[in-house]
Amino acid sequence: xAGPVITVANLxxxxxxxxxxxxxxxxxxxxxxxxxWLGRRSGAATVEDFWALRDVSFTVExxxxxxxxxxxxxxKSTLLKILSRITEPTTGRISIRGRVASLLExxxxxxxxxxxxxxxxxxxxxxxxxxAEIRRKFDEIVxxxxxERFLDTPVKHYSSGMYVxxxxxxxxxxxxxxxxxxxxxxxxxxxxxKKCLGKMESVARGEGRTVLFVxxxxxxxxxxxxxxxxxxxxxxxxxxxxxxxxSRYTGLMxxxxxxxxxxxxxxxxxxxxxxxxxxxxxxxxxxLESQPAGESAWLELELVxxxxxxxxxxxxxxxTQEGVAVLTTTNTDVSRQGGRLEAGRHVLRAPLPAWLxxxxxxxxxxxxxxxxxxxxxxxxxxxxxxxxGTSPSSALQDDRWGLVEPVIAWQSRHFQA
Amino acid sequence: MSPAxxxxxxxxPPELVLEAGRAEAHYWRDLWRYRELLGxxxxxxxxxxxxxxxxxxxxxxxxxxxxxxxxxxxxxRLAKMPSGSVPYPLMVMAGLLPWQLxxxxxxxxxxxxxxxxxxxxxxxxxxxxxxLSALAVALVDFAIVGVLYVALSAWWSCWPDWRLxxxxxxxxxxxxxxxxxGLWLTAxxxxxxxxxxxxxxxxxxxxxxxxxxxxxxxVPSWRLLFSFNPMVAVIDGxxxxxxxxxxxxxxxxxxxxxxxxxxxxATGLWYFRRTEKGFADII
Numbered sequence: 001x002a003g004p005v006i007t008v009a010n011l012x013x014x015x016x017x018x019x020x021x022x023x024x025x026x027x028x029x030x031x032x033x034x035x036x037w038l039g040r041r042s043g044a045a046t047v048e049d050f051w052a053l054r055d056v057s058f059t060v061e062x063x064x065x066x067x068x069x070x071x072x073x074x075x076k077s078t079l080l081k082i083l084s085r086i087t088e089p090t091t092g093r094i095s096i097r098g099r100v101a102s103l104l105e106x107x108x109x110x111x112x113x114x115x116x117x118x119x120x121x122x123x124x125x126x127x128x129x130x131x132a133e134i135r136r137k138f139d140e141i142v143x144x145x146x147x148e149r150f151l152d153t154p155v156k157h158y159s160s161g162m163y164v165x166x167x168x169x170x171x172x173x174x175x176x177x178x179x180x181x182x183x184x185x186x187x188x189x190x191x192x193x194k195k196c197l198g199k200m201e202s203v204a205r206g207e208g209r210t211v212l213f214v215x216x217x218x219x220x221x222x223x224x225x226x227x228x229x230x231x232x233x234x235x236x237x238x239x240x241x242x243x244x245x246x247s248r249y250t251g252l253m254x255x256x257x258x259x260x261x262x263x264x265x266x267x268x269x270x271x272x273x274x275x276x277x278x279x280x281x282x283x284x285x286x287x288l289e290s291q292p293a294g295e296s297a298w299l300e301l302e303l304v305x306x307x308x309x310x311x312x313x314x315x316x317x318x319x320t321q322e323g324v325a326v327l328t329t330t331n332t333d334v335s336r337q338g339g340r341l342e343a344g345r346h347v348l349r350a351p352l353p354a355w356l357x358x359x360x361x362x363x364x365x366x367x368x369x370x371x372x373x374x375x376x377x378x379x380x381x382x383x384x385x386x387x388x389g390t391s392p393s394s395a396l397q398d399d400r401w402g403l404v405e406p407v408i409a410w411q412s413r414h415f416q417a
Numbered sequence: 418m419s420p421a422x423x424x425x426x427x428x429x430p431p432e433l434v435l436e437a438g439r440a441e442a443h444y445w446r447d448l449w450r451y452r453e454l455l456g457x458x459x460x461x462x463x464x465x466x467x468x469x470x471x472x473x474x475x476x477x478x479x480x481x482x483x484x485x486x487x488x489x490x491x492x493x494r495l496a497k498m499p500s501g502s503v504p505y506p507l508m509v510m511a512g513l514l515p516w517q518l519x520x521x522x523x524x525x526x527x528x529x530x531x532x533x534x535x536x537x538x539x540x541x542x543x544x545x546x547x548x549l550s551a552l553a554v555a556l557v558d559f560a561i562v563g564v565l566y567v568a569l570s571a572w573w574s575c576w577p578d579w580r581l582x583x584x585x586x587x588x589x590x591x592x593x594x595x596x597x598x599g600l601w602l603t604a605x606x607x608x609x610x611x612x613x614x615x616x617x618x619x620x621x622x623x624x625x626x627x628x629x630x631x632x633x634x635x636v637p638s639w640r641l642l643f644s645f646n647p648m649v650a651v652i653d654g655x656x657x658x659x660x661x662x663x664x665x666x667x668x669x670x671x672x673x674x675x676x677x678x679x680x681x682x683a684t685g686l687w688y689f690r691r692t693e694k695g696f697a698d699i700i
Contacts, residue, residue, distance in 0.1 A: 015698065026611040081697065085435065085541035088694040094435040108539045113465045125457040126540055 004059035005178060005210050006083070011056040011092035013078050013234075017048045052078040053234045056092070060227070065211045067225035067242055069218070069249050075234040076214045080104060080182050083212065098177030098210070101128055105182070107167030112156035116147055116166055119155055123170045137173045144199075145169035172199045178210045179203065200224060216321050218246055218360075250360065250385070258287045259381045273309065273375040276345070277302035278365055280352070280384040288384070296351060297384075301365055303346045309367070309375060311338035314348055317364040318356070319380070326356065326403050338369065355406040356386045444690075448543040455546045458533075459553030462525070466554060477561040481513050488513075488630035498631045503660050504573050510566050512629040515655045517562050519591045519648055520620050522555035526599025527616050530607050534700050544693045548603050552592055559588075566659070580658045587654035590678060594647040597681030600689045607692070607700050628652050632664060640670065647681065650674025 053075045060066050068076050081087045083094065084102035109126040110119050120141055124134040134141075142148055145166040147158075155163060181200070197220055203209050215221055221228065221242060228245030230238035238248040258279040264270070279287045281300045288297055299316055315330040331348055332339060361384055366377035467473040485506060492498045493505040500508040529551040530537060530544070537544065570576055606612040627648040628636070636643050643649055650671045657666045 026609045029609070082435065086538065087697045089435060089437055091437060096433045096435070097431070100433075102540070104539045109536050111461055111465060113468045114461065118461075118464070122457050122461055125454045126536065126542075128542075131453055 005062045005097045006060040006212075007093075007095045008059070008083075009057050009093050011053055011079075011082065011094060012051060012090050013053040013075075013082060013087070014090040015050045015052055017050050051234050053082075053089075053231075056231075056234070056236050058229055058236060058239050060210060060212065062098075062210055063208045064227055065213065065225045067221040067228045067245070068212060068214045068231065069216075069221065069228060069245065070231035070237075074231040076231055077104070077182060078234075079231065080180055080212070080214060084180055096178065099128075100178045100180060101171075101174040101176035102180035103127070103171045103174075103182065104180070106164055106171070110155055110163070110167060113154055115154055116142075116151045116158070119166070120170055123167065127171060127174055128176070129174060133175075141169045141173050144172065144195075168196055172196065172203070176209070178212070180212045182214045183216070197224065218250070218321075222246055257382055257384055259378065271376070272307055273303070273305040273367055275301060275365060275367075275376055275378055275381075276304050278363065278378065278381050280363075280382065281349075296354060299350045299352055299363065301346075301348045301350075303341070303348065303367060303376075305341055305343055305346075305367075305375070308343050309341040309369075311369050312341055312367055312375065313338055313370055314341075315366050315368065316350060318352075318361050319364065320403065321360045321362065321383075324403070326361065327353070341367075353404075355404050357403055357405050358386050360385050444543060448545055451542050451546050454542055455550045458546065458550035462550065462554045463557050466557075474561055477558040478565055481510075481517055481562050481565060485509055485513060492630040496631075498635055500632060501634070501663050503575060503663050507569055507573055507575055508632060508656065508660065509630055510569050511656045511659045512627075512652045514559070514562055514566055514659075515587065515591045515651045516624060516627060516629045516648065518555055518559045518588065519595045519651065520623075521558050522552050522592055522595035523599050523602070523620065524616060525551035525554050526596060527602035527606060527612065529599075530603045530696065531610075531613075531700065537700055538697050544696060545689065548596065548599050548689075551599070552596060555592075555595070570659075575660070577659045578661045580662055584655065584658040587651050587658060590654070590675065591648070591651040593682050594651065594678045597678060597683075597685040600682075600685030604685075604689045604692050604696075607696050623648065632656075633667070633670075634664065640667070641673065644670040644673040645677055647674045647678045650678075 056075075056079065068079065070076050078087075080102065081104070082089050083096070084100060084104065086102075086104075107119075107123065109123055111122065114122065120138065121131070121134055125131070142151065145162075145168075147162055147166050150158065150162065155166070158166070200211065200213070201224055203211065211224075213221075213225060225242040228238070228240065228242040229236060230245045230249050238245045259275070259277065261274060261276050277300070279300050281287050281298050283296060283298065285298075285300065301314065301316070303314065313330045313332050315328060317325055317328040319325045329350060331350075362380040363382050363384070364377070364379050365381060366374060368374040368377070467476065470476065472479070488509045489506045492509070493500065498505075526548040529547045533547050536542075537547075602612050602616060623646070624630075627646055629652065633640075633643070633649065633653050644667075651674065653664065653666060653670065656664050
């Protein structure tokens with residue numbers, strides 16, 4: 001082995017967020033410059049530096065499959081953009097040995113008016129394949145995507161599933177030494193996802209290629225990757241064997257299984273209504289990190305309002321890590337009419353359904369007058385885990401798919417032939 | 418970080434280093450490597466240009482044909498401008514041909530980066546590929562308008578002579594002028610969308626500040642100043658090539674035109690290369 005294929009050293013990327021003064025039009029820039037020349041320094045505090053990545057260092061060996069994980073906004077995409085040369089680092093140095101192909105989006109450059117056949121060539125060229133290479137693999141690409149019959153149809157008439165299959169298929173047939181993949185498996189149907197995972201696995205294991213891979217799908221990560229990089233607020237929070245990194249990440253998520261309102265900063269604007277505490281608890285009101293098998297769990301909200309609120313609803317939404325809403329429930333689900341909340345402290349409890357599939361969920365809460373006014377809300381305020389074996393159907397021990405795992409009583413009738 | 422001395426990399430591929438402000442060592446070689454992409458992008462733009470239109474490629478003819486009629490009417494009938502020994506419409510057409518090439522090339526080149534935003538923010542390739550491929554679409558329209566010119570010269574039986582062989586040189590000059598200005602405008606448009614509005618305005622004025630509807634011979638006293646518009650040399654060159662030298666070529670004006678074009682192209686390239694790495698961040 002000749003040393004790492006990718007060396008990232010003290011990498012940093014700064015974006016400048018301009019607040020009051022935006023320079024999107026020429027007029028703004030000219031006005032701003034003129035004001036500066038006149039000596040009135042108006043823009044001093046208006047540009048804020050934002051470090052999307054800071055002091056990131058790690059190395060990747062040849063043939064490694066590296067999973068990059070982190071919350072939304074942790075800097076994962078920025079890192080991939082720098083590695084794929086789309087944008088330039090602000091500080092630090094990266095050295096890469098080998099041909100890189102990156103797949104940051106499925107179907108980059110697909111043109112809706114062009115046919116499937118034409119888009120294979122166009123997309124292949126965009127991803128860095130030569131015409132001869134595409135021609136050689138053309139049949140394989142078409143077979144993998146299962147779109148033979150629609151090759152000469154403009155892709156604007158494709159179903160979204162066909163579109164994704166075709167796009168992934170082109171990308172999967174790239175032959176780079178290093179492949180960079182961002183979250184592409186979040187799309188497409190489950191069967192095709194499995195096929196893609198299989199393809200990526202064979203690319204990495206069988207052909208000795210290096211793969212860098214971002215996904216929120218932790219189980220896919222565990223299956224595919226050997227090494228993991230955990231990013232948190234633009235910094236490397238963990239780097240090492242994938243198992244350890246994933247548990248660090250879930251630990252990071254678990255720390256937020258309870259929300260307690262921080263003391264308001266002195267001088268901040270007082271609010272009339274707020275959530276004091278949000279947590280997942282057991283029947284006795286004790287905070288849980290995860291919903292253990294066979295036990296019921298409750299969502300507990302503590303809410304304070306300084307004045308009485310009329311016609312309000314307290315709502316909670318449970319979403320998957322990928323942001324797919326699984327359910328929304330309100331305290332008026334049964335009564336079907338907005339209620340009155342007296343001034344003071346309220347504690348509300350909602351039993352969590354036992355049929356959520358194992359995985360990580362996040363909770364959003366709000367108090368509002370439906371369609372009129374929002375009094376308080378907290379997005380993705382806490383996370384909880386449903387551990388495997390929680391749902392009644394998990395006792396059935398089969399490998400079923402779905403966001404929910406209800407036990408459904410079937411009926412059947414039998415007719416004599 | 419550096420490869421250890423005791424492990425000499427035998428078959429390892431060349432190392433690529435990414436650092437702030439590092440000049441690309443292999444930029445031009447990379448651009449050559451991506452020439453197929455250039456071809457594909459041009460082919461895509463040509464292919465989809467007239468999709469879902471009823472008249473299709475006839476649009477490329479319609480605009481110059483109407484302009485030809487209007488210019489002939491205004492400049493020849495109303496303003497009584499001279500055209501020497503050649504029919505007035507033919508002279509206008511010989512000027513419209515390069516002007517259309519320039520205007521189409523400039524329009525598509527200057528809008529090219531913003532209309533390919535999705536590519537620029539998701540894939541790496543030398544960004545110069547984008548404005549370069551935009552020029553190809555203008556060439557296709559040029560070929561269509563060329564047919565109109567052939568029809569007109571057949572009508573007046575005024576065929577070009579050996580001078581026609583020099584026409585490609587003037588085409589290249591016109592395209593380079595459009596590319597030079599286009600590089601400036603497209604890079605500036607990434608940052609300031611104002612430049613989107615400047616291009617149509619520029620072309621609207623340019624058609625009257627260039628000798629499209631009239632002959633350069635009617636502007637004797639301001640000749641040198643007039644030549645700073647690089648399209649003057651291109652249009653005069655086209656007329657010289659197509660109309661059997663009925664209008665003599667002005668060497669001084671040509672030289673000024675070439676110099677201005679080279680300057681425009683060199684500075685355009687410089688600005689484009691300088692800002693190119695930030696495109697994905699601000700587009």
